[in-house]
Amino acid sequence: MLHTLRLKNFAVVEEAEVGFGAGLTVLTGETGAGKSILIDALGLLVGGRAESDVIRAGADEAVVEGLFERTSALGARLAEAGLPDDGDEVSIRRSIGRQGRGRAYVNGALVTVGVLQRLMKSQVDIAGQHEHMALLDDGQHLSLVDRFGELVDSEVQRAWSASWDALREVNAKLEALGGDEGQVAARIDFLKFQMEEIERVSPKPGEDVALDQERRRLASSVKLRALVGSAEELAATREGAALELLGRSVGIARDAEKLDPTLTPAREALVRAQSELDEAARALSRYLSSLESDPSRLEEVDERLDAIRRLCRKHAAPLEGVLAKRAALAEELDTLVHRSERRAEVEAERAKLVTAAETAAARLTVERRKAAQRLTKSVMEGLSRLAMASARFEVAFEAATLSSSGADAVHFLFSANAGETLRPLAKVASGGEASRVMLAMKAALADSDSAVCSVFDEADAGIGGAVADVVGRLIKDISGHRQVLCITHLPQVAAHADAHLRIEKGEVKGRTRSVVQALDAGDQRTRELARMLSGVEITREALGAAEALIRSALRHVKPQRARSRKRGEQRRSA
Structure with missing residues (x-):
């Protein structure tokens, strides 16, 4: 149910806040006064x-x-969308900027219009004065049933x-297995060509990275030999190298340890450093021995790298992507080569699924x-x-080709007068x-729709006379099941x-500006x-007729409530 609707700088409304309650709320006013503006604003909120x-x-x-009852x-939809849930009400806000840029918020959280549509789907049912035109569209009939x-669901x-x-x-x-033989043969040739092109290079996973590292090493072998040789020399091989000096330091620390045992941890640290330095020197030596x-x-590596990179450029993918392709x-290729056998398997599977x-x-x-019988x-x-x-109304069924909506084509048939043949409503x-x-x-x-609020925007257009009071009663009955907002020019409805x-x-x-005035149940409403x-001129006779309409409507309330209670008891017993 809609609790509150607030507008600011919307059309000819400078600022307005309107509260709504349960039951039937009617909106009246002269043509062009701005009644539909409220409905247009509500449409934005859904x-x-x-x-x-x-x-x-x-x-x-x-x-x-707008504030809606939660x-x-x-x-459930708030939780599914990960939106804040603030208790008994859901707050929705839309802002529209002059440059066409707008924002939508749900409980203070910024959302897209798509999220807002999913959240409010089927919550508000808006029927405009041309809604009956949609009823004439056969494509809508199945969904109504x-x-x-x-x-x-x-x-x-x-x-x-x-x-x-x-x-x-x-x-x-x-469909993927289909096509004529010529198309399939051409596709097989193309796949074989691409496969052979990749197989000629026959790359291995991670090969491009390994080759790149090897290339850098080969291209820098002279410089690497000089750098690593200098490092080895300083660490171990020349006179006064670090390893020799560290050995002397260990000997001196050992002599000092004999005089003061607290130096044991320091001496042990020097020994560990000596061992690690020795291992590092050996590693440098082994590297120099293996350096080519x-x-x-180097030429072989360059050629191999170039072939792999050409392949990657052609397929617009890194090596991993080429291998996946x-x-x-x-x-x-295997599917197409053996497509006859594969097609037979899929057709057998399809036959079972068609039956299901x-x-x-x-x-x-x-x-x-x-449902159609009950609807009729x-x-x-x-x-x-x-x-x-x-009048007669009937729901006609025809068998239809299987589609996402099932196997039914539904048409509403109508006859306005006795003795006339039922024909399509349109x-x-x-x-x-x-x-x-x-x-x-x-x-x-x-009773069956999920909407919690129905809006009738002059949906009673084209109706008048004695039928107008019946329309009012019918809309009043609907309001016994959900909140109803109704724009009308018919006093019998109002x-x-x-x-x-x-x-x-x-x-x-x-x-120019439009204002919304809530009328009290007494003189204001009667006038x-x-x-x-x-x-324009309100006569005494018109006032008397207005009072009579209100009294007649009040007499309808009690029977209507009794029927609502009876329907509720029937649903509970069912």
Whole structure:
């Protein structure tokens, strides 16, 4: 549930903070007053696209903030995304800069819009005045059935998804083994050429590093011999070398030790130093003995290094990458050479997976047909309440090629009048009829949808007369399951509100701005309904009609609550 919405420098709103409660909140006002601005701001908080033209003229930045109730679903998503979890509420903030650069924050942590979308997915259901147009799109019908049947993340849906993923993977293997014989032969020749090119050099792991070290040693052999020879001479071989001097020091320390035993550790340290120096001198001597000055070997090393480096440049990879590519080439070559046998294996695997996928898809179809029957009944009940008792609605199924959505193609069929043939909804429903079907669909989804807040942005467009009160009752019923925010021009709908907000546009110091006013349950609300009924001049008759609408709406509350309790008891017993 949305608790608070705060806007600053957003469109024509300079600054506003609006509190929302449970149940039905309606937003009314003259056309162009800025009612939809609040809905646009809410859309940003659930990950909608931000445009710099929403920034109020003269400001550098627009800011939208919202406080949402922390549900268990939101808590789990916060943990999954590694975001702070601050208890009972989730704070979301969007800022939009003049240069198009914006920021999004969740509980104070900077996030990408993608993360925000995943966090708030399905939490807020926004239905605009053209929402019924989406209902006319056959591509949306299957997802609506799945939502109604609570199949979106069900066990049967997960089983199907796993089967489809396995089948898609094996299809990719078959595709890799496909192609005509000419293409395969050309690929085999190319792989063999590349393999032979690498094999001619036949590099070993780490060979380039070892050769580089050997090259440096061979190229510097004269200088190395002089340096190492000098080091050996100073350490051990010349008269007065370090080893000779250290030997004398050990002898003197030994004589001193006889006079003072506390010198024993010092004498032992000198002995250790003498031993280590002797070993170092021997190592220098051995190095000199092994040091070669071989121009022909240097030439061999240079040629070998050059061949390895050319190979690495050609394949745009270090030696380790070339060796890995050789292994990959060998594997692909073996697969293509023996592709007939490999293809037979993969096709046998695919046949098993197709059977498993068809079984999983059939299970999903069974559940969808059950959901479709319940959806048909629920929508028909809603249409009957919306003064379309003679209308018929049906969910038609067709078998479809296996795809990520299963093996079903679903179409909504509709007939507005008795005796007429059911036809696709898009071809026979007028705008007003489609709006009523959409409202009936929303009412049907109220129990099964995961959204905690539904928004109707003039979704009652094209509806009027006696049906308007029924629409109000239907939206009021939906608010018994979740928070509902409704922008409306119909006083019959507004009369059913638990809270009423009026949006007004005016001028302050030559600047246009919209303000949000919460109306009290008495005179303010009655006068607003009267304005909606009569226009600019509020007559006594309009006030009386407004009071009658409010009384009628209050009479609807008790039956509606009783039905809500009954549905809750049925869900608990189920």
